Amino acid sequence: MTAEPALDVRNVTVHYGDVLALDDASLRLEWGTVCGLIGMNGSGKSTLFKSIMGTVRPDRGTALIAGVAPRVARRRGIVGYVPQSEDVDWSFPLSVRDVVMMGRYGFQGFTRRASRTDREAVDRALERVELTDLADRRIGALSGGQRKRAFVARGLAQGARVLLLDEPFAGVDTPSEATITGVLRELADDGATILVSTHDLGALPRLADEAVLLMRRVLLHDSPDVVLRPENLARAFGLEAPA
């Protein structure tokens, strides 16, 4: 852990051609917190994640993870990312264990030979997300919730101190959601910082310590209770607040 904040996004603006996806978005997260990211479709949530990961380059602004640039944070394994399901090629012939082992690549040098420590870290991560029994199955042959858990396990095996999850609960059943929520809470209690986008507003108080309303920029960053007030949700979802 460093004295720097876990995440420091400053004035990030991103265009895709003519589309303004993020407009001067700023967000600072301290260590040891779960932050829920809320916003309507197209509000820029995935773009914010990609800017933090450095896979989308902002027109303006910067994102720092533990005080370092995204590329450096990725190389050092500080940051882990669970992408939206649509962004993953599920036909890729990898087992669940292979996917989780990818979290250890940064420890393996060029040979990619897994050490005993690597294998133990993978086993522990699989156990924590309750996928031990499915470890040798192809990733594409898992259910949506199991796939999400496999990607969470990859972040665990990596030992990422900042974890970004893009809609990990979409199409996920209640037991899988509870498993993922439990793991994220444990990680945060252990000092890691989690930014997680979700459309499941009802689950927010259980999941998150703080929440952010995004509409191309950060409209509000406060406790889940405050963010979930109807007048605040109305701003983020472009609706009139009930009288």
Ligand SMILES: Nc1ncnc2c1ncn2[C@@H]1O[C@H](COP(=O)(O)OP(=O)(O)OP(=O)(O)O)[C@@H](O)[C@H]1O
């Ligand atoms: N590769 C791209 N090329 C062009 N426009 C894009 C691209 N990716 C995203 N956009 C546009 O940028 C805006 C923000 O998209 P983004 O995917 O970040 O939103 P989101 O909040 O994650 O949405 P959702 O809740 O639907 O996943 C949208 O208007 C979207 O259509």
